[in-house]
Amino acid sequence: MFRPEEMVKIEVITLNRYKDALLTYLHEAGAVEVREVEVKFTQKDSPNEYYRKAASYSIIMSRIVEFLKGYRKTRGGGIKEFIFPKEKPKRKYEYEGIEKLIKDVENFLGKTEPEIKIVENKISSIGTEIERINELIEILKLLSPLDIDVSYLRHRGLVEVTVGVVERQKVTDLINTLKKETGNRVVIVEKDLDDRALIVVANLARDHDKVNAILAKFSVERLEIPEGEGTPAELIRDYTAKLEEKRKELTKAKEEASKLADKYYEEVLFYKELVDNERDKATILPMLARTNMTFALKGWVPRPEAQKIVEGIRKITKEKAYINIKDPEIHEVDDIPIKLKNPGWARPFEMLTEMYGVPKYNEIDPTPIIAFTYSFFFGFMLTDFLYGLIVGIVAALLVMGHKKFNDGTYKFAYTLLWSAFFTMIMGILFGSYFGNALDIVLQYFSGNPEAHVWRIVDPLREPLPVLLAALGIGLAHLFLGYTTGFYLRWKNGDKKGAVLEQLPWMLIILSIALFATQRADLKLPAEGIFGVGIVLFAIGEIINNGGLAALMIISDFFGFVGTWLSYARLMALALATGGIAMVINVLAGMVWPIKFLYIGPIVGIIIFIGGQLFSTAINSLGAFVHSLRLHYVEFFGTFYSGDGKPFSPFRAKREISKLELKADGGV
Incomplete structure (x- = not known):
């Protein structure tokens, strides 16, 4: 530790x-x-041919997994599955060497890949055909205003027919230009389509180049004329029937894919995990x-x-x-x-340390300190018994459901569980139960407008004691940080840094604490300790900054004051939590007296429950963020670098496979 x-x-x-x-x-x-x-x-x-094959097969099976995943039948899910996830069963594989593994993978792919690929290609082909039919139907809808046999719109011998869509404001100039350039050897039919126009151009084949150039100049979007004979409406019916047939084929193909997913998905994942780990092993060969x-x-x-x-x-x-x-x-x-x-x-609080950065080998791991101070700060800021109870229940469920996985959800829920414990304690001390909700209930049943639950202090009525407590906690927190920094520097041989950069603040904080007692007999010692601290601080600034010392003395001293005052956020968030909860109670109380069809009580309950749950969530988020800030910015700045390199072991990633090595090289 x-x-x-x-x-x-x-x-x-x-x-x-x-x-x-x-x-x-x-x-x-x-x-x-x-x-x-x-x-x-x-x-x-360097990787040999078997490792290269492992990388290649990993890519192939990743594609197969992505295909089959889309056709698996949905199993589980929802909130229950999130809170209490099931462990995935692990399938054993007797490992006899990479050559044998690659051979097994090749045998598996040789059996399954062609079968899967047939269905995959079928689905892709049918999907492409459905998309093409839909495009042709859209074209026919554009051609509907013509109400002629679409076969007339295709090229015929000496005469070419072009059908396209153009912006309406360009139609007049387009027609005039076509007539002028072809010497009136052109027939043009135009139909309005909202802000665009459908245009049909019939011209002699010998004018092909001229007409094409003009159509391109005016940005005419050419339309592909669908195959078949009959009016657009008649062909729409025919193509719609074809579309339904293709959709039935697609449904049948997807059913085949679903059967393949049930049959092969887990097995593909199993072999994929095996070759993924072989590919991972290959990454260290160049080392x-x-x-x-x-x-x-x-x-x-x-x-x-x-x-x-x-x-x-x-x-x-x-x-x-x-x-x-x-x-x-x-x-x-x-x-x-x-x-x-x-x-x-x-151990779960290591997550908070790692989010900032791990210590160097000759530094202190602050995790045990954070385990207490982070949870306490969270509770001080959220400071409501029932809010803490809600957070605690949710966290406890997640801890129970994820403990066996020891994953990020478990670690985060564990930190919340301790934070909820401190929240409930602070809620009792400040008499906060959904704000002043319990006070309102007591006043209603007792008839005494002054009735209230027991509390040490009411932050909303008497904020000054809470502010002083927050600043006192801040001083203690900073003193712990500077003391730790002093110990580390001295131990690691930086005695000058310990005496001139850590010790001055320790003495200044100690003198502030003595001044705060307001005892006459401690005034002189406090002044002496403060003076020594200031002198050491000034000497350190002069040695470290030379000519800029005067400026840096002012800057760093008030920087310390600003850091200390940052702990006032403990009080600020405690007041915000109580204030929001009280506003929700007031709003619920305002609508409660409306007796018509019980609208008042119903709406009041909705406002109360919904508002308090929202307040729990938003204020918990605030407590989480600001508790981290007090550690990452204020506390860690006194002694901690977080510049260590996290241990990154050469480790297999196994979720559904379990390797068994042969006795010759067994584990």
Whole structure:
């Protein structure tokens, strides 16, 4: 706790014949972050034909999955499925090497791909035909005003016929130009179509080039005349009948696709996951060094898992491997990957730390601190017992449903559950139950207009004590940050930074706390501590900024004041929550007395329930965002960089498959 997991460096050299089995073992173990081996006199490894095939088959099966996915019968879903998702069953695969896996994939694709492709092509072909028929029907609708046999609109011998659509304002100029350029050897029929016009041009074949140039000049959109004989209305009926036939064919083809989806979808996903992981394994091959007989890899592994990994490597290679485990050196601090290590109660809060950035190897992990302070700040801002109860119920359900997955939803819900606990506590202390709703109920039943639930203070009536509490909490939070920063700098050898950049603020905060007691006997010590803090602060600014020291002293001091005052948002959001809840209660109370058809009570209940649920959601969002801000901006700025490199192990991604290695290279 408070420190990242200890990491050690691992170096392995072994024979090439163990490469696939060893990489598979490490991939499934997911405990080693592989790094590039930098050796001058060896070659870099590269994917062989089987890994290249794995990448190719992954693409093919991704396309098949996308096709079949659209025709699967819907199963589950909804809120219940979201809150209590079901675990996907995992199918076992006995891994005997990438060659055997690729052969199994080829056999599977050889059986299924042609069958799926036939249906896929059929659906595509029918869809294209339906689209073409729809386009022809639209053209026939445009031709309807002509009411002639459409066969007359096709080219005939010495005479060409062109049908098109043009903007109405261009029609007169178009007709005049056609007549002029062809010497009146043209027949033109024009029909209005709202802001456009349908135009039919009949001209001699020898005037083809002239007419085409003029039609292009006036941006005439040519229409493809549908096949068949009869008026547009008659052909529309014929094409509509064809369209219905094609739609029936499409429905039948989709039913075939649905059967194929039921038959093959899960199996395709299974093999896709297998080859996806093989493709992922290939990505580290260029990081390895190799000779004709051997290869080498290196990486980082958490110390608690190092022994298990070493034993696994020895078993895979039958003891024919050089394995070296080394502790990190001082110059490698910035390069060591960071894996957070916290007790179970704080582990979900790692998500909040990782959103900002993980610590460096020589820094403190602030997750255990955040676990308390984030939840407390959230509760202080939301500060309503019933709001906390609603959030807590939702969070508890999500925690129960997602705990087995340990996914992002579980972690977020877990943080909300603790936040809801503090919200209910603060709600009790401030006497807030949907704002002043419980006070209204007590006043109604007791007849006493002054009746109210127990509370330490009412933030809306007495905001000053709440403001002072918020600022006091802010001082304590900042003091913790600066103290932590002082410890880290001193421990890591930056004693000057500890004394001149962290200690001054610690002393200034301590003096403010002493002044706040308003005790006469503490006034002199407070002044002395404040003076020492200011002097150290000024010295630090002079050393760090030289000629700009005077300006930076003013800027940084008031920057600290601004940071401290940021904690006033604890009070501001607490007041906002209570104020919004009270407004909702007032609105519900205003309509409640309307007795006609019970409209007042019905509308009042809707306003009350809907308004309070909305207020819960919007104020929870505000508490979430501003609690993060107080940590990311104000608190972390005192000691935390978040510039570490997250531990990224070489790990298989398995949702529906489970690899079983043969005994020769078993796990």
